Structures are given as C-alpha cells and as structure tokens.
Amino acid sequence: MALQRICFRSELVPGSWKRIDEPPVAVFDVAGELYAIKDVCTHEYARLSDGEVDGETVVCPWHGACFSLSTGEALSPPAVDPVETFAVVVKDGDVYVDLD
Template identity: 50%
Template sequence: MNDGGFVKVCTLGEVPEEGALGVEVGDTPVAVVRSEGEVYAISDICSHAEVNLSEGEVEDGTIECWLHGSCFELSSGKPINPPATRPVPTYAVKIDGDDVLVSLDTENS
C-alpha cells in the first residue's frame, strides 16, 4: 500500500510493547519501535557502529545500541550518550487500523 509516500511495513501487533521490529522499506533498513504507547520509525543502523538498532533495548522513549551502548531519542534520532555522536534519521509514521505505515520521504530529523 502506498499513500502519499507512506508504505505499509507491518501490523501494530507485530511490534512488541517497549520493543522494536526491524523491517526494510525498499533498500532502507528501518526499526519500527513502540515505547510509552507511541510508535516511531528510526533508521535501523547505528550511526556509530553500523549494527541493527532493532536488536537493542527500548526504554523511556529511547533505543540502545546493543554493541556499544549508545542511546538514541526515538522522536529525534539524536544520540544521548557516547560513543555515537551523529543522529540517525527518523521517519514519519501513520497508524491505519492495525497497519503501521512509514514514509521515507518525510524525515523527522
């Protein structure tokens, strides 16, 4: 489904509470993350070590890279502790019924 740049990436039921699901939008790896009742889409690649963020821990609106422990704000993609110093892209999300849609055309950061 394509709706103004938004594509269906998964269902809401597939995204764990306080967790992440790694998906591909075209050739772009995206982590769909649920935290504190909100759903976010953020690049699934850490800006420091180029590993999948979707494999890290989600807590209090952040996702932690499992390799070196950098945490990123889900709303902005900004790193909040070292070793990462560069933000990761975040993307617009829409919920349509049980479908989660993401637009790569609309970066939030």
C-alpha cells in the same frame, strides 16, 4: 509521501518493535506511541533494534551509544550524529513509515 509498510498495527504491543531490512527501518511501540528510526547506528553498522529499549531511548548493542527514539538525537558516545527518524502512519490496521 513515500509510504513503506512495516507490519499490522496489531503486531505491535507496548515494549515491542518490528523492523524491515530494505530499507533498514524499525518501528518501536513505547507505551502505545509509535516511533520509527533508521535501524542502523550512526557509529558503525549495528542494528539498533537489536539493542535494549529504555523508555524513549534505544541503546546500541555494539558499543552502547544511546539514541532518542522520538528525535533521533545521539544522547551518549561513541555515536555523535543523530539517527534518521520517520513519521509513522497507521492506516486501515497497517503501520507505515513515510520515507520522505
């Protein structure tokens, strides 16, 4: 297990996200549920956390591909490949993602 700290749990409220740049990972709070994805679109190199979130879907800010935050699946073109997802661990008030 390779845990990467992202933020304090208290910094995430429903509808918000936090990200780190190295590696590019974003954690989204959707109605209290946390989802972590690699924060790079599989079409080109947009940061997905710069896009709109609609429920459990994030929309790429560059060309509009939609991805599932829970599965990483590419739900609409022009992206075809899924985005990587990570398990989220909340421990002692901190949010981590498991990069393994």
